[in-house]
Amino acid sequence: MNINKYIKRQIWGYSAMLALGLIALLCGYIWKFQSMNGVAIGFIPVGLGGLVIMFYSRYHPQISRNIQAEADERGMFIRSKSGQTAFWITYWWVFAFTIFAKPLEISMDQFSIFTLIFMGIIYFIFFFINLAKY
Amino acid sequence: MQNRLRVLRESANLTQEDIAVRVGVSRQTIISLEKGKYNPSIFLAFKLARIFGLTIEDVFLFTDEGTE
Numbered sequence: 272m273n274i275n276k277y278i279k280r281q282i283w284g285y286s287a288m289l290a291l292g293l294i295a296l297l298c299g300y301i302w303k304f305q306s307m308n309g310v311a312i313g314f315i316p317v318g319l320g321g322l323v324i325m326f327y328s329r330y331h332p333q334i335s336r337n338i339q340a341e342a343d344e345r346g347m348f349i350r351s352k353s354g355q356t357a358f359w360i361t362y363w364w365v366f367a368f369t370i371f372a373k374p375l376e377i378s379m380d381q382f383s384i385f386t387l388i389f390m391g392i393i394y395f396i397f398f399f400i401n402l403a404k405y
Numbered sequence: 406m407q408n409r410l411r412v413l414r415e416s417a418n419l420t421q422e423d424i425a426v427r428v429g430v431s432r433q434t435i436i437s438l439e440k441g442k443y444n445p446s447i448f449l450a451f452k453l454a455r456i457f458g459l460t461i462e463d464v465f466l467f468t469d470e471g472t473e
Contacts, residue, residue, distance in 0.1 A: 340431030344446050405443045 274339045282325045289318030309383030349401040357394035364389060407466040411439045413457045428452040
């Protein structure tokens with residue numbers, strides 16, 4: 272794997288995430304479209320954090336080496352497995368929401384924010400489980 | 406899947422880091438392979454076997470266990 276190409280691709284990806292987050296924030300602010308705030312909360316920190324790490328790695332070979340190591344096939348396997356598990360758990364979470372949303376009086380924007388946070392937590396829990404397992 | 410990676414590495418006087426750098430993976434991946442916790446892709450298996458000048462079958466011992 273060419274690490275420079277990989278970092279360049281990651282920078283594009285994180286920039287797109289940051290741009291989407293900022294657009295969502297702007298939409299939420301201008302048109303008072305509140306559910307967009309959840310999208311912004313999800314995308315902006317991830318995009319910004321990823322960009323900082325990628326730019327920092329350009330001047331620090333050790334970080335660049337760590338990124339390369341994390342992107343190896345075992346790392347990809349663990350991430351993909353954790354992502355798949357997080358997806359299916361979130362799928363059932365959404366299913367449960369459709370049943371309990373009305374009696375619990377949960378709004379759509381509250382639900383969006385909860386779901387983004389919930390999916391992230393589930394992903395990282397399974398990431399660490401799989402890291403120990405494989 | 407069992408393998409002879411540790412034995413071969415030690416007899417070649419190589420460290421886990423050496424192997425990891427040569428095949429382009431993390432040291433953690435080599436540790437995991439040696440413990441038999443992770444099964445490599447066919448590409449990684451080829452690269453590893455090539456380091457020792459052996460075939461895949463000489464390094465990795467295929468058993469039916471865990472394939473279902």
